[in-house]
Amino acid sequence: MSNATATDHRWLMQYNIVNLVNQCRRLIRAEFDANLSLTDQALRQKLAHYAGRTRSQGLQRLYGEIRLALIELEGPDQLITPEEPLPVRFYRGQPVDAGEQRKTARPETSAQKNSKPLMYRGRAVAQS
Secondary structure (H helix, E strand, O other): OOHHHHHHOHHHHOHHHHHHHHHHHHHHHHHHOOOOOOOOOOHHHHHHHHHHHOOOHHHHHHHHHHHHHHHHHHOOOOOOOOOOOOOOEEEOOEEEOHHHHHHHHHHHHHHHHHHOOEEEOOEEEOOO
């Protein structure tokens, strides 16, 4: 067994971390129907992957506790930047920024409210 492999799994020798990982594995198995092995070389990456995609606050909390325990054990993480940029979203053929869309949508609706009365079955209705 090489020295690099031994240091990669050193974090699994801590009882509290293994306990948290096993709880995460159970939640991942229940939600995603995926079995994670403790001997898998990419276990940390898979835990992070599923913790980022889950709707379960319990799994997110457990993964956060694992990260804190790993920071205490190994020191702070190195920042990992994604290699591919985030995809550009399009709406009707135009690129859309989610932040800009929220900012501009509000004033347009208030301007529309003031310009025309709201009609319902041929009668003007009070706007709230």
